[in-house]
Amino acid sequence: MVVVGRVNFTVTKRFDAPPDVVWAHMLDWEAHGDWIPATRVELDEGDPHEVGSTFTGYTGVGPIMLVDRMRLTEVNWYDSRRVGICTVEKLGPVLRGEAGFEVHPEGTGTRLEWFEAVTISWLPPLVDRAVSAVSKAGFVFAMSRLERVLTDSGAEDPHRSVGGELAVDG
Numbered sequence: 001m002v003v004v005g006r007v008n009f010t011v012t013k014r015f016d017a018p019p020d021v022v023w024a025h026m027l028d029w030e031a032h033g034d035w036i037p038a039t040r041v042e043l044d045e046g047d048p049h050e051v052g053s054t055f056t057g058y059t060g061v062g063p064i065m066l067v068d069r070m071r072l073t074e075v076n077w078y079d080s081r082r083v084g085i086c087t088v089e090k091l092g093p094v095l096r097g098e099a100g101f102e103v104h105p106e107g108t109g110t111r112l113e114w115f116e117a118v119t120i121s122w123l124p125p126l127v128d129r130a131v132s133a134v135s136k137a138g139f140v141f142a143m144s145r146l147e148r149v150l151t152d153s154g155a156e157d158p159h160r161s162v163g164g165e166l167a168v169d170g
Contacts, residue, residue, distance in 0.1 A: 003121075003122055003123065003124055003125070004119045004120065004121055004122075004123065004125070005119065005120050005123030005124060005125050005127065005128030005131060006117075006118070006119050006120075006125070006128050006132075007116060007117075007118050007119075007120060007123075007128060007131055007132045007135055008115075008116065008117045008118075008132060009115070009116055009132055009135060009136040009139070010113060010114065010115045010116075011113075011114045011115075011136060011139045011140055011143055012111060012112070012113045012114075013111070013112045013114075013143040013146070013147070014106055014109055014110070014111050014112075015109050015110045015111075015112065015146075015147060015150055016108065016109040017109060017110055017150045018082075018105075018109075018110065019082040019083070019084065019103050019104065019105045019110045020077075020082065021110075021150065021153075022103050022110045022112055022150070023077060023084040023103045025146065025149065025150060025153075026084070026086065026101055026103065026112070027048075027049055027075070027086065029041045029043060029048050029055050030042075030043060031149075032057070034145075034149055035142055035145035035146040035148075035149050036057075036059070036138075036142045036145075037059075037138065037141060037142065037145070038059055038060055038061055039057055039058065039059045040057070040058050041055055041056070041057045041058075042055060042056050042058070043055045044056075048072075049072075049075055050072065050075070051072055051073060051074065051075060052071065052072065053071070053072045054069065054070065054071045054072070054091075055070055055072075056068065056069050056070070057070065066094065066095070067094065068090065068094075068095050069090070069091040069092065069095075070088040070089065070090055070091060070099075071088060071089045071091055072086070072087075072088055073087045073088060073089050073098075074086060074087040074100070075087075081105075082103075082104075082105045083102070083103065083104050083105070084101075084102065084103040085100070085101075085102050085103075086100050086101055086102075087099070087100035088100055090118050092121070093121060094120060094121050094122075095118045095119075095120060096118060096119050096121070097116075097117050097118035097119055098115075098117050098118070099114075099115060099116045099117070099118065100114075100115060101113060101114045101115070112143070114139055114143070116135065116139075
């Protein structure tokens with residue numbers, strides 16, 4: 001019998017940057033390593049913004065590395081509403097399930113919602129709540145780093161400060 005734990009969380013972050021700018025940063029898969037700690041992303045062949053394209057995230061340090069193979073299952077930008085929805089399927093062998101993000105206008109900025117709903121092979125169910133909490137904390141930290149990336153890029157106006165607020169659901 002294979003032991004499987006579940007990790008589920010949502011992180012919501014508000015940025016003082018336009019939705020299209022946040023969307024562009026989120027879809028720059030290889031640049032995720034600029035703001036997700038100890039992570040690099042490699043694209044497979046093909047357009048990385050087309051449904052069906054695949055890529056792999058590598059998170060870890062030295063010989064301890066989590067390989068996260070993903071397939072893009074939804075990528076939609078609704079220009080008239082300035083809303084973007086992106087979902088990926090986790091392909092295993094360790095992580096399986098779904099993850100994604102939505103970008104919504106909020107006031108003069110953007111609300112980003114990132115979710116993870118995955119199973120982790122060989123993770124004892126007794127510790128999956130702790131792993132969910134640690135994973136969520138990692139994404140909270142990543143969102144703060146993304147905020148700095150957006151600030152450094154100047155969003156639209158290089159003199160404008162880009163900030164935001166953060167909320168986390170379990």
